[in-house]
Amino acid sequence: MTEEKERISRRSAIKGVGAIGAGVALGSIVGSKPTEAKTLDTMAKPKDIASDIARRVAETPLVDSHEHLIEEKDRLEKRARCDDWALLMSHYLDSDLLTAGMPPKDHRRLFSANVDPVEKWKLLAPWWPAVKNTGYGQAVAIAIRELYGVDDLSEKTAAKVQQKYEELRKPGFYRKVLSDVARIHSCQVNCLSRPFMESQLPDLLLQDISFLGMHMGPDIGSFAPPAGIEVKDLSNWHSVIDWWFDKYSNLAVAVKSQAAYSRDLNYEDVPAEKAAPVFKRQINGEPVSEADRKLLQDHLFWHCIRKATEHNLPVKLHTGYYAGQNYMPLGRLANNPASVSNLLRHAPDTTFVLMHICYPYYEDLISLAKHYTNAHIDMCWAWIINPAASVQFLKHYLVTAPANKILTFGGDYIPVEPVVGHAEIARRGIARALIELVEEGWLSPSDAIELIEPIMCGNGKRIFRLDEKIARCKKSAWLEG
Numbered sequence: 001m002t003e004e005k006e007r008i009s010r011r012s013a014i015k016g017v018g019a020i021g022a023g024v025a026l027g028s029i030v031g032s033k034p035t036e037a038k039t040l041d042t043m044a045k046p047k048d049i050a051s052d053i054a055r056r057v058a059e060t061p062l063v064d065s066h067e068h069l070i071e072e073k074d075r076l077e078k079r080a081r082c083d084d085w086a087l088l089m090s091h092y093l094d095s096d097l098l099t100a101g102m103p104p105k106d107h108r109r110l111f112s113a114n115v116d117p118v119e120k121w122k123l124l125a126p127w128w129p130a131v132k133n134t135g136y137g138q139a140v141a142i143a144i145r146e147l148y149g150v151d152d153l154s155e156k157t158a159a160k161v162q163q164k165y166e167e168l169r170k171p172g173f174y175r176k177v178l179s180d181v182a183r184i185h186s187c188q189v190n191c192l193s194r195p196f197m198e199s200q201l202p203d204l205l206l207q208d209i210s211f212l213g214m215h216m217g218p219d220i221g222s223f224a225p226p227a228g229i230e231v232k233d234l235s236n237w238h239s240v241i242d243w244w245f246d247k248y249s250n251l252a253v254a255v256k257s258q259a260a261y262s263r264d265l266n267y268e269d270v271p272a273e274k275a276a277p278v279f280k281r282q283i284n285g286e287p288v289s290e291a292d293r294k295l296l297q298d299h300l301f302w303h304c305i306r307k308a309t310e311h312n313l314p315v316k317l318h319t320g321y322y323a324g325q326n327y328m329p330l331g332r333l334a335n336n337p338a339s340v341s342n343l344l345r346h347a348p349d350t351t352f353v354l355m356h357i358c359y360p361y362y363e364d365l366i367s368l369a370k371h372y373t374n375a376h377i378d379m380c381w382a383w384i385i386n387p388a389a390s391v392q393f394l395k396h397y398l399v400t401a402p403a404n405k406i407l408t409f410g411g412d413y414i415p416v417e418p419v420v421g422h423a424e425i426a427r428r429g430i431a432r433a434l435i436e437l438v439e440e441g442w443l444s445p446s447d448a449i450e451l452i453e454p455i456m457c458g459n460g461k462r463i464f465r466l467d468e469k470i471a472r473c474k475k476s477a478w479l480e481g
């Protein structure tokens with residue numbers, strides 16, 4: 001550990017404890033099991049229990065079960081949207097800026113690669129007070145503080161933030177940001193530019209197989225050429241899908257689909273005989289009705305689910321809130337938990353990972369994790385959508401559903417830097433949830449402490465078989481060339 005790193009991590013740990021410890025000092029642990037008093041000498045000192053929980057949460061590595069990080073070399077080759085401090089706001093704070101009312105013209109300039117980075121502060125300034133307190137805003141502000149040592153983004157500090165941005169963005173910065181500062185065990189990347197990314201950092205950036213284009217579209221242009229299969233009918237397309245599973249299942253941690261952005265999750269198990277003529281009409285460019293399009297998507301979804309299950313890969317599904325702005329049909333989202341309950345019942349041998357706590361319908365999702373053996377819940381993205389609701393979710397989850405099926409962190413970012421802010425908010429929230437459960441008498445101090453490792457790290461390692469995947473990825477063929 002360098003002095004710089006040590007300084008940063010010590011500061012985060014102390015900050016975490018301070019923020020939480022202060023709030024809990026007045027709290028009591030009335031209602032805790034009386035036997036605990038005999039086993040824990042911390043019983044008499046609630047503040048010590050809060051500090052102890054916060055310290056342990058600060059020290060425990062996080063398994064990061066969901067990111068969209070581009071490869072470090074692509075960042076170094078300036079393939080991101082822009083290459084200055086505004087990049088930290090390009091995902092997801094850009095949406096809060098638009099819904100706050102920032103004119104699209106200024107918004108484009110803020111994220112342009114051709115505007116002087118220091119001048120960009122003037123574009124942001126009128127809107128920063130409106131967005132700096134949202135989870136998206138706080139994650140960016142924390143990242144700027146932890147990575148650049150700047151406590152307050154302003155006209156005076158914009159030049160320093162830019163200078164520090166450039167100093168950090170050097171070869172090796174992904175490990176520095178993710179491992180050293182954010183204390184992340186490993187990330188699981190859902191690459192947005194191809195179905196599976198052969199990462200140059202294979203032990204840090206583990207990968208999902210994106211099966212979105214296998215069942216939606218389908219995206220023949222992206223999937224068929226690498227497989228070397230000409231697609232003339234449905235059975236050819238099945239062969240393409242099978243090729244991707246055969247090639248990458250040993251290395252991938254899971255499969256992922258965000259089809260919930262464009263349809264309900266009410267997938268019927270349609271047999272191939274019914275889907276084949278629709279597929280044929282579609283690739284011949286003939287008209288296909290909405291109902292037939294759904295029928296084909298449904299069939300292909302179940303084909304992929306069977307493949308994933310055969311290859312022992314968990315199925316990650318987007319549920320709930322939509323990224324972006326001005327298009328979310330809330331009624332469709334409200335239906336996600338009910339639709340997912342049918343999937344869970346139909347495929348009892350499949351491990352489903354339900355992402356983003358289906359915000360804002362998180363109570364419904366807790367009921368699924370309680371009722372269905374194969375339902376797992378992933379808090380990825382949730383802490384920055386609504387940090388306070390995420391604390392409530394975690395409290396409710398832990399006293400309702402089995403603790404071995406909850407995953408508490410996924411940054412969900414394209415740029416790497418704000419992951420630091422998101423991880424800090426998550427740690428604060430995890431500690432807060434556990435401390436409040438102790439204060440309110442729902443958990444004993446020792447039970448709260450016992451939950452920290454599994455919910456932050458152990459569950460993710462077990463559910464995604466991380467030790468085995470990391471060992472294999474380190475030896476992957478693409479690193480040899």
Ligand SMILES: [Zn+2]
Nearest residue numbers: 066067068412
């Ligand atoms: Zn995502």
